[in-house]
Amino acid sequence: MKRVVVRVSERFGHVTVTSTKRWWLENWWKGGAPHSKHRSCEAVDFNVRGNPRKVIAFLKAQREVGGYKYYPGGHYHIDNGRRRTW
Template sequence: MPNASTLNNRTLSGFASLVTQGTITLRASAPTNCLPGSLQEVVADVASKFGPVSVESTHRSTSRNWRAGGARHSLHLSCRAIDFRVRTRTRGVMAYLSSRPEVGGIKMYRNGLIHIDNGTRRSW
């Protein structure tokens, strides 16, 4: 599992600190060093307000994106999207994410996975 010292220098200290504390957990297959700091900040704020967060997916190769059922031009391909779960309190999370100007695409899947990206504002 990556720790705060392996995260890129642009990372906001809140995100790195919450990873170190275990409030944000990262899948080994979900690199964070390529993510925009603004999205890292949003995830850190969600973890602070709503409880522990598990980051499930960030950057994907074309083949992995296809296997995951991702869109052909998914922002995961350019590391501009995050899929995560809030492990405890989920009430209010979507409204909170919708209020954040840094968030473009937003979706909560039936399995509880939340997708955010920094593209244009949309939901599906």
């Protein structure tokens, strides 16, 4: 996931990572899924400026990315699970 975040930064500019590893209680407080990839440090949440459609298209093209999601305000989630969005 680190390599993907570096590539995002090279393409779209400054990236601010907001979440990586979460312990179970933190994950629960944040409303994360019970088996969230954050619990095993296999997910990253970050903010980056840029056209959301272009950022998502870029993320989908990265072979390491399984799950991905855009949240309003420039907030993204990526993980290395199976290919999906929600």
